Amino acid sequence: MVNISENYATRIGSLCYTYTAETTRDDEMSNVAVLYASGITKNTEKIAKYIGSKVDADLFDLKNVSLIDLNEYKTIVFGTGIHAGKPYKPVVSFIQNNKGQFDGKDVKLFICCMYNDEKGNNQCSKVSKELGIPDAVFFNKKEKEMNQDGIPLSVDAFIARL
Numbered sequence: 001m002v003n004i005s006e007n008y009a010t011r012i013g014s015l016c017y018t019y020t021a022e023t024t025r026d027d028e029m030s031n032v033a034v035l036y037a038s039g040i041t042k043n044t045e046k047i048a049k050y051i052g053s054k055v056d057a058d059l060f061d062l063k064n065v066s067l068i069d070l071n072e073y074k075t076i077v078f079g080t081g082i083h084a085g086k087p088y089k090p091v092v093s094f095i096q097n098n099k100g101q102f103d104g105k106d107v108k109l110f111i112c113c114m115y116n117d118e119k120g121n122n123q124c125s126k127v128s129k130e131l132g133i134p135d136a137v138f139f140n141k142k143e144k145e146m147n148q149d150g151i152p153l154s155v156d157a158f159i160a161r162l
């Protein structure tokens with residue numbers, strides 16, 4: 001039995017078939033896949049990794065991989081930063097090209113952004129509609145309530161729904 005947290009690190013950014021070949025885990029594949037794209041500040045990646053560590057999700061960096069078999073996952077979480085009101089292109093492209101893979105699955109979206117309150121809500125609703133993912137939340141690194149890890153408490157609330 002190999003330490004799960006070590007494997008977690010090796011799984012990041014792996015294609016699904018690579019994941020199967022590389023991993024030495026002897027338990028079942030995770031139910032949750034987190035697919036994300038992050039920019040230079042890596043805020044989205046930080047949140048994606050935090051979520052992954054809490055629910056033992058498989059992580060996929062969509063800047064590195066675009067062919068992912070989601071068949072085995074029950075829950076698909078997308079994460080993206082926002083530039084000029086738009087989610088990052090690798091996330092948009094993956095969703096457009098893989099809609100058939102989402103049938104019957106619980107699909108959620110988180111966005112990392114600088115807007116808060118009403119502006120943040122409006123932006124989140126717009127992006128949620130554009131991507132066709134109604135279950136969407138936004139996180140801001142300047143949120144008032146943070147947990148011990150310096151992560152917004154709203155992220156923990158999101159994780160509780162996974």
Ligand SMILES: Cc1cc2nc3c(=O)[nH]c(=O)nc-3n(C[C@H](O)[C@H](O)[C@H](O)COP(=O)(O)O)c2cc1C
Pocket residue numbers: 037038039040041042043044045080081082083084085086112113114115123
């Ligand atoms: C050029 C640029 C444009 C941005 N535009 C927006 C925006 O329109 N709305 C917003 O809420 N945040 C905006 N932001 C803030 C980022 O979305 C935010 O810092 C996010 O956490 C970045 O995530 P990342 O580090 O994963 O790329 C912008 C940041 C930059 C650098």
